[in-house]
Amino acid sequence: MPPKKKTKLTLPQAAAAADEEADPAVVDQLDDNVIAIIFGCFPPKDIMRMRCVCKKWREAAKKTVADHFCVDSLDKYNAMRAITAALPNLQQLSICSLGSGHKYSDGEDAERRTAVKTANYTTHDINIVSNFRRLRSLNIYGAPMNGRYPTLFNFPLLEKLRISFHYNFKWELEMLSGFPSLRELNVEYNRSLRGNIGSLNVLKNSLEKVKICDCNNVDGNFMDLADFPHLKVLNLQRTAVIGDIREITENDFLHLECIVLPKTVIGGWGYQFQRISEMPSVMNAVYLCMRRNRDRELFSGWCWYLSRDSPDWYDGYHDLNRPDHPFTVDFVRARSRLGWRWRNEDGDSCEINWLDPEPDRICDADTRSLQPIQEEIGFYKGHYHPPTAEEYNRLCDEHSED
16 A cells, blocks of 8 residues: 655644644654745734744744734733844834833933833843844834934834834934935834934935834935935925925925925915015915925915015904905916915905916816816905005905995
């Protein structure tokens, strides 16, 4: 009688068989490299359990490219300590809260008041994260950290970095040079982050998305990123970055799909103009950028204002029967046509300054789209820009008489 062929087992079947019968022959059916590939289909907690089957599976676990692990409790932190040795090829890691009374050990140059306040907390070593040399994604979200942690900025394969909601986690943009493969940078509410946006130049050939928001100590000129060849998303809202949107040329930001610039940039989101006459040049620059990138939504939702310090400013009436002054600017879209207008906060609008030429033929759909926009033009009809104080008072008097 010919020998009976061995049955191929799946990993869970082999694990169950080996666990129940401890039959080495069953385990030997699977090569450790194959086991490592199969292990990669399971979450780290399951791999940690299965690696206990035998020595071969422990060695396979060390070769496994493991997926995401989140440290959001003391138990998870203790599990991470074991994972650093058992699954060194972990790909994605999130570091969050440890629970009341626990913190990560203070780093270099720790904030003294916070250090004293948390002196009795149980401390845990954050530097063990450096054992994950193959990390591709690192998310540090609201973790109890105080000071500088240089070991967290040396992952040569890292592609995605997020550091959010930290007050005493001190670091500088220059430290990102330890991530030569970084594609996505997401930083929000980092009070202790400092640096010049120009220092990102070391990542010029890899960065695709840059989001640095609510970081008041980040400065520089946004145009320092204009020649980044792969940059698609740029969001610098509520930073100290400066610049002038009118400096963008046809060779700058060629692949942008989303841009948000702070109001410290001339023409940035929420920028306050000193003169009404500055607005057309800014809107033309914005329009040229949208046309070049073939994305009419590139500056979607943006608005601008006339500064109260402007010599063109005057106080309007606060009367239900008299519209306030139109010192806010936003975009207007009517199907395929784009323009901009001055308006007040109540929706009373000046005439539309169209950026697109008038179409040769106007269909019914165009008319229907334009009608509600035109209905907002009443009090300021005939004015493409805010009237002067004298003209405004005359309009109000005429309105009262009518």
